[in-house]
Amino acid sequence: MARKILCVAEKPAIARAVATHLSGGAFQTHAIRGNQYVKNYEFDFNFGGAWGTCSVTMTSVVGHLTGLDFDRQYKGWMSCPPGSLFEAPVQETVDKDKLPIADNIRNQAKYSKALFIWTDCDREGEHIGSEVRNQAKAGNARIEVKRAKFSNTESAHVRRAALEPVNLDEYQASAVAARIELDLRIGAAFTRLQTLQLQTVVAALKEKVISYGKLSIMIDISKRINKLGSCQFPTLGFVVDRYLRVQNFKPETFWGIKVILSREGKKVNFLWKRVHLFDRAVVTMMLERCLLAKQARVTKVNQKPTSKWRPLPLTTVDLQMMGSRFLRLDSQTIMKVAEALYTKGFISYPRTETDQFDKGIDLKKLVEKQYPDSSWGQYARELIDGKFRTPRSGRHNDKAHPPIHPVSWVSPNQLNANEKKVYEFVVRRFLACCSDDAKGQSTEIEIQYGDEFFHTNGLIVLERNYLDVYVYDKWESSQQLPNFERGELFEPTEANIFDGKTTAPSYLTEPELIGLMDANGIGTDATMAEHIAKIKEREYVAINERGGGRSSVQEFIPTRLGVALVEGYDNVVEGLPNSVSLSKPFLRKEMELRMLEICSGTKTRQEVVQQSLDMYREVFIHTQRRINMLKAACRKYLVEETGS
DNA sequence: GCAAGGTC
Structure with a gap:
């Protein structure tokens, strides 16, 4: 009997795409019990080498399988002082709605010789891979674990990934595990402290959760920028900063x-x-x-x-900024559309920081694929007929993904309006990169x-x-x-x-904010758009439409709560004894550096978690001591609103 | 009721 190999992707769409390419379209589809999105695809594939032809079950998870939370006795907000969440025991458990997916993996693993992990090739993907591995091992302790390395779902690329598997990167998975624990402890401790303390101050805050995570990032960045003397632009700190400059402006x-x-x-x-x-x-x-x-x-x-x-080869951040500016789509929409185009195999993975093409990649072949297009096909032909130039190289390389580029041509009538816009942008940008100045x-x-x-x-x-x-x-x-x-x-x-x-500066716009977040290492290229959406949702900022019609621009204006929190934290932080260590613990950038240390093997997950918790604990205690500063600011800005 | 990061 042929040996069986279990393949698990990060999302259903990738499982389907990979199954299609490996099987040449001949596969059987089986639903699984308890989840409508995840499917098992079965087919044969020749993996070559020691494996030879195997029967394959290709399935997927739907993002992370597990979540981290406090033990039951710490879950109630009144169950313990918020500060004890720095030490409270935590547990990793499979999310309730993911149980059928985990079951499926354990069951399939029982009959499989090997597990091939097909999660996205980034840090989070490595961690999701480790979650999949844990389930598979629970079903079959002797299963061999490999990982496929791929950055787009173009057929030849996928087949090669199947033939040349590598190992899971445990360092990267550990780095993510450290981030998860720190985010949980710090976020929960500060959010509970802040919310419990502030909701007694003014009626307007009574029913509100004043979450800490995104907020802290914003406030701290504005401080850091001020310290560096380049207080040019934006997150809440940025938004407030700009807002105050607009408010205080006097024309001359x-x-x-x-x-x-x-x-x-x-x-x-x-x-x-x-x-x-x-x-x-x-x-x-x-x-x-x-x-x-x-x-x-x-x-x-x-x-x-x-x-x-x-232009330089296209990165995620650039795509979002250009998209806001020229395609009139907000950054969240652009990412959703780009994700869909990637899943369907039209463009490469849309989350990348890399702005240089690998020497190995056959750019001309990609240009040729655009020949059929009625708008830019002729241009592509001219490139190949002699006008082709090797693209410029930027200075960024995330070592995981190439710059965003088209991997195949698609007829415009197969795309919806937004997909058309984004696809067209990606193609035009790519062709521009391969052109002369x-x-x-x-x-x-x-x-x-x-x-x-x-x-x-x-x-x-x-x-x-x-x-x-x-x-x-x-x-x-x-x-x-x-x-x-x-x-x-x-x-x-x-x-x-x-x-x-002289005219007043204008309020902060989305491309400006994204640029600042990027420059300061806020969020990943994939999540910046969500952070922006979150601060709107939390009512820290509001959106104002400037101008009208096609030339209208969305700008960010802080709410009273936003201004109050920034001013309040400014005052809280003012008194911290050690001005260097004060700014550090808040910074996402710091977290990023420590994660990189885990990835390179210079620090362990435990070391990083302990050191970071020690730093944040110090700030937490200080905040607790000066909580009156925060309360005072909220009274100042929010008291008038209680009547309305 | 808390975080951030995956994805549906």
């Missing part, structure tokens, strides 16, 4: 000088090197000196070739007029190259400049004063 009037020359039937505007000043009298005096000089002298004529660079000629003219300097710039686009396919970038020729020669004198046609008012 400024004045400047503009110089105009009409020559060869063209009107040239020269811009002042000082841009503008806030003192009218001074500007008037400067203009008078210009006029007194009568003639202006050309001090610089710079003509040089210039180019606009093609746009080339042009820039001209810079500088003049001296009296004691003041002015300049003007011209641009002629000579070769559009990647711009032809990447419609999201704009780079256009300016009006052509008349001829100027260095040293020549001329009398300006016009020179006068203009005035204007």
